[in-house]
Amino acid sequence: xxxxLFKTEPDAFSIDDLVNAPEQTEPWDGIRNxxxxxxxxxxxxxxxxxxxxxxxxxxxxxxxxxxxxxxGYVDHTQFDPEAKYYDPKSSREKPRxxxxxxxxxxxxxxxxxxxxxxxxxxxxxxxxxxxxxxLSIMPVQKTEFEAxxxxxxxxx
DNA sequence: GCCAACGTTGGC
DNA sequence: GCCAACGTTGGC
Numbered sequence: 001x002x003x004x005l006f007k008t009e010p011d012a013f014s015i016d017d018l019v020n021a022p023e024q025t026e027p028w029d030g031i032r033n034x035x036x037x038x039x040x041x042x043x044x045x046x047x048x049x050x051x052x053x054x055x056x057x058x059x060x061x062x063x064x065x066x067x068x069x070x071x072g073y074v075d076h077t078q079f080d081p082e083a084k085y086y087d088p089k090s091s092r093e094k095p096r097x098x099x100x101x102x103x104x105x106x107x108x109x110x111x112x113x114x115x116x117x118x119x120x121x122x123x124x125x126x127x128x129x130x131x132x133x134x135l136s137i138m139p140v141q142k143t144e145f146e147a148x149x150x151x152x153x154x155x156x
Numbered sequence: 157g158c159c160a161a162c163g164t165t166g167g168c
Numbered sequence: 169g170c171c172a173a174c175g176t177t178g179g180c
Binding site: 134 | 176177178179180
Binding site for chain 2: 033034035131133134
């Protein structure tokens with residue numbers, strides 16, 4: 001099992017939207033970055049755990065946990081000229097972009113702010129704390145995942 | 157809204 | 169294949 005962190009802008013899609021989604025499950029579409037795509041297509045597996053992270057908003061940080069329920073498949077929105085993430089250079093014969101489905105697992109009673117994550121002694125590798133790392137899909141080491149998770153859950 | 161740090165594009 | 173220009177991300 002692997003661990004991930006997915007960024008989302010809560011104005012577009014928040015943890016509460018995931019809670020309210022049918023079966024609390026949502027396709028994670030719209031990823032248009034090759035490195036992130038490679039993770040979605042090749043490495044994210046059913047059963048992997050995913051931190052949901054709110055970015056570009058007032059309170060930036062980890063807000064909840066989800067589980068992967070469907071591994072990489074073609075993101076059909078790339079073929080739809082009406083869609084926000086339409087990619088005219090992609091084709092059905094050679095699709096460029098992939099997505100996975102995730103299901104809500106839990107919402108933490110308090111958001112774990114990025115500012116706190118940056119001060120945690122045992123959190124040194126996650127992309128969030130590294131300069132200039134902007135990937136919206138990033139792997140999380142098991143040890144760091146566990147440290148972050150316990151920090152989130154102990155903050156009742 | 158600013159701006160630093162990336163990623164992508166396209167001319168050569 | 170280089171690299172300048174441009175677009176995007178995302179914290180602050």
